[in-house]
Amino acid sequence: MEILKSERLNNLSYAIRGPIFEKALELERQGHPVLKLNIGNPAPFGFDVPPGMMEGMKEHLKQAEGYSHHLGVMEVRETVCRYYTQHGFTGLKPEEIFIGNGVSELIIMCMQALLNPGDEVLVPAPDYPLWTAAVGFGGGKAVHYVCDEANDWNPDVKDMEQKITARTKAIVIINPNNPTGAVYKKEVLLEIVALAEKHNLVLFSDEIYDKVLYDGLEHIPVATLSDNVHFMTFGGLSKNYFACGFRGGWVIPSGKRSASFLEGLNLLASMRLCANVPTQYTIAAALKDDSVIRGMVADGGRLKEQRNLIHTRMSAIDGVSCVKPKGSLYMFPRIDLSKFNIEDDVAFTYGLLTEKKVLVVAGTGFNFIDKEHFRIVFLPDLATLADAADRIAEFLESRRK
Ligand SMILES: Cc1ncc(COP(=O)(O)O)c(C=O)c1O
Known part of the structure; x- marks a missing residue:
């Protein structure tokens, strides 16, 4: 059979x-x-890939032979923490930052750590399809809210609100967006933050394209807009730094964190031992110099x-x-x-x-x-x-x- x-x-x-x-x-x-x-x-x-990153990897190869801490090399997490703090995030702790084998792994881990069977997550339509798949694989149900083509593909927050039920646990936004190329307006982000706060939802913000911005546009990290929501902000090496093959990413909890969810995520991180260690040593150089992108x-x-x-x-x-x-x-x-x-x-x-x-x-x-x-x-x-x-x-x- x-x-x-x-x-x-x-x-x-x-x-x-x-x-x-x-x-x-x-x-x-x-x-x-x-x-x-x-x-x-x-x-x-x-x-x-920008030159400093390769050097970072080469210089640390000897130190990269063993597993690192399961959340990532501490000095790398400290660098990420400093960088995001300089960019408007508050209350970050290096010991809560997770380094992963790309953002993909962290998305899947977050959904596994958060969801019970039947829990709902609001995911954009159109989405980057890993998000919908990861919710399903985590046992949850992806409920799609519409992004409005007539409004430069910004999320339709009214549609989002109508789709919140007693089972909704989180909202996902992708900003800047794959596949639409949208960069969300501040007023839309504030409305989403208000919804997440009102309904006690985790706000996952996939910001892997946060430097790929045209026409002098500014990207606003949603987690800088409030302290009263559990934010999870994703960033990585694949797009801003053209290093898809390195498989390097991070997720940063901020705001009103939920200890139990982070404990679950920590357990999952420990089970996969650690992210690719040579790659972790490229992150400091990437964050230090974004002149190429x-x-x-x-x-x-x-x-x-x-x-x-x-x-x-x-x-x-x-x-x-x-x-x-x-x-x-x-x-x-x-x-x-x-x-x-x-x-x-x-x-x-x-x-x-x-x-x-x-x-x-x-x-x-x-x-x-x-x-x-x-x-x-x-x-x-x-x-x-x-x-x-x-x-x-x-x-x-x-x-x-
Ligand atoms: C919106 C978005 N998130 C996450 C990823 C996955 O990135 P990584 O290479 O870090 O796993 C991609 C890749 O295309 C993406 O477009």
């Missing part, structure tokens, strides 16, 4: 590396190169130019509309399907892949409510992005009604 996977996995998915990604790899095996705009992994597109998002910088190109080119297609990303590495355009012979977002992505060899991810892969969106990654250089835009435009023209 076949040995079956755990039933806890039955409704979980991760579209970014899902079946369409396998299809793209199959096409490549058959000799058809695919333009992969499906994943926010800067290194393959020529983004180098600042240059990339400034006027004339590579990421800003690429953001501009993809926004201009996609918006120029009759039947496609796009909110211009204010942060992160993604855009989430809408296709007006009434103008094309395309059934839905999934049919669009498969057609685009098989006919034009461009890989993007369908909006429903981000748990979005309609089937008219897709996410495009704008990491490739301008020439490659222009080529991708041409192919998308040609594909849509071929299906125009």
Whole structure:
């Protein structure tokens, strides 16, 4: 008899590396190169990890042979604590900061540590799909609140409030956002804080893109807006510092902390022993010097130019509309399907892949409510992005009604 996977996995998915990604790899095996705009992994597109980080790792390799403390090397947690304190956080304690193998591991651990069967967590739609999956895997139920395309993809706080029940334990926000590129307005953040405070909810804020900001925009860490909510703020090396492969991230409890939840998280951290130790020794250099990412998002910088190109080119297609990303590495355009012979977002992505060899991810892969969106990654250089835009435009023209 076949040995079956755990039933806890039955409704979980991760579209970014899902079946369409396998299809793209199959096409490549058959000799058809695919333009992969499906994943926010800067290194393959020529983004180098800032130099000081490599030195930090090399210099400490000898000290990195053994396990570290299960929460992370103390001097690294002290550095993270100092950095966030300098950036407006109050009451932080290094002994409460958790270093993880990327933000991903910490998201999963937090959900495992918090949830009982049937507990609900408010997760954005669209979301970064690990959040929905991690809630499910932790035994909880992800309840999606809508982010409003007409309001620069800011969360619809009224919708959020309507979805709070006696089982709701937490709210998740992703700011700057993957997949929409939104950077949330202060007044929206204050409303979310007020909700979390009123209903005694943990506020998880995924801020892994907090330096990937365009047009001189400021990012406001939500945890700096109150002391009366249990905040968990996530940051990491993958995006601001192009070091996805290092697998380095952290989560910072602040505000009205819950000792029992943190005790649970501590237990889980001890069970996985520690995060990658060589990587931990790159964190101080990363936080000390953010000049590389600042240059990339400034006027004339590579990421800003690429953001501009993809926004201009996609918006120029009759039947496609796009909110211009204010942060992160993604855009989430809408296709007006009434103008094309395309059934839905999934049919669009498969057609685009098989006919034009461009890989993007369908909006429903981000748990979005309609089937008219897709996410495009704008990491490739301008020439490659222009080529991708041409192919998308040609594909849509071929299906125009
Ligand atoms: C919003 C968001 N959170 C977390 C992650 C995972 O990051 P890490 O590489 O630190 O696990 C990603 C990766 O794309 C992301 O987009």
